[in-house]
Amino acid sequence: MADLPSIVCILGPTGTGKTAAAIEVSRQVPASVINFDSRQVYRDFPIITAQPDSEERAACPHLLYGFLETAEPMSAARFVDMAHTAIAEVLEQKRLPILVGGTGMYLRFLLQGMAQIPEIPEDIRKGVLERLQREGPQKLHAELCEVDPEYAARIHPNDSQRNARAAEVYAATGKTMTWWHSTEHTPAPYHYCKVGMEMTLNELTPHLGKRINIMLEQGAVDEARAAYELCPDGDAPGWSGIGCAELLAYVRGEIDMKRTKELWLRNTRAYAKRQMTWFRKEDDIEWFRPGDNESVAGHVLSWLEQGVSS
Template sequence: MNQHLSAVSKPPIICIMGPTASGKTDLAFKLCDVLPCDIISVDSALIYKGMDIGSAKPTADELSQYPHRLVDIIDPADSYSAADFVRDAKKEIADIQSKGRIPLLVGGTMMYFKSLLEGISPLPKADADIRAQIETEAAEHGWQYIHQLLAQVDPVSAERIHPNDPQRLTRALEVYRISGKTMTQLTATKGQGLEGNIVQFAIAPTERSELHQRIELRYDIMLEQGFEQEVENLIKRGDLTDDLPSIRCVGYRQMWQYLHGEYDRDEMVFRGVCATRQLAKRQLTWLRSWPNLTWLTTNDDNNLDRVLEVINESNKL
């Protein structure tokens, strides 16, 4: 397969996880330079067409040199669930393996990784009519009322979901109204997880302050690259709203609200950076309890050698 793999009996599936702005993509590119890897994006923002700058999507040149699967696959007006990702990712993994190459899954959407690796619960698909009904009830009575309705039928989910989280509240109540079973009951049943020689890495700076600096720098670069114009173009379409998952993506929501006059530019930058920091914190919280991870440090020159070493060890097992 390649001189950098000492054994080929069990070609691996490689996962590179980490918080936003930690260096996942750069490491993936280096790995592609020495191994026959094909990248699968594990990122809930990169799936959207026309959302390039604010999602830190690789450039056109980078995508040409290092093609990514599951990038630019849906319109921002459309929905895409973890179940959709699992279906698509498994299909791409099988296609890559059929060509004798190595699937390299890279990203920071931890729910996607978890659903793929562990299997996803058999939850019903979204129902537009039921969602509209729930949103009408929320408009009349408030989201606290929706939270109380959920607590009556699924107290476990109600305990987990904040009253000010309309997206998850809607989904949990929707699941119950569609199926007659609670989210708690259905998530107790797992589907088929990913099988094979799976090698998992997480990359992050050792100091949180360094990650914060990288996030601020990236946000500044996005603004210089035309992030504001990108969101203006989304607004001009006329069919998008700020309650869509696409516009709720970190950075986009803050820019959207700024462009609608909800606060000034300085406040937009502050809120955007803070929201990105909070995302990174949630990602790190997921990763700290993640099993079977090899940790790497951002900007460590030995990262590539360490990854190759771990992959070779996994092939010997």
């Protein structure tokens, strides 16, 4: 292990203070934060997706945040390639890479490798996209629940990109995403420490509600309006994020603000529950309470020292 480059992964459900914990670690050792949240890659939604603010970014370098156009898709394979490049860049600078986020699938593929799914024939891809436009992602998700309930439980019914991807892979290969993800692959060449930030869902829920109110005070509605001017296609990948989808409906006049906030909180809570379920299946995470950042930093420093001495 000592011969492998060391990286730290700070994970957990949305709203549990992962960025603050990473910044505390960066105060103890030169480090850079690398995003592994599938929504925080979108440029037009820094408030709604809770990307690090200017003060947090000033504390240490941040990579892979807010670089993607709303209409551009982001896949796990693309993330893994970009993350490997970012990690190499940070290591070359003699800094500690700290991966921060809540998209468990991205992190798993980065650390454990991912299956090489064959190229999807164009006619199948086109057919799935036509169905997506005609029937919506919810129909594809309902079918996914039948053939691959495990994967379906991990993604939102409104997630056009992932539901379409699952449908085209199954149509082209006859194998589910769960099957592909469970096939043997080569782990990434890193020595890693996984730190989790977690509280109970009942404890987290009121905090999520307060965070939504803060986002609205910070200008989330104006952010959504500006993004809609740039990309009025509601099926664009960037709009599938929680908060983005609800505010899009508000901007379009389809729901009022009261309903927007209700849906936003309900969907955020459901997402946090799915994240908790995912991460509880991992057996190599050291868990901490949100805000216990000094303990996180101490744990990481001890782990780094053990790695050097081993």
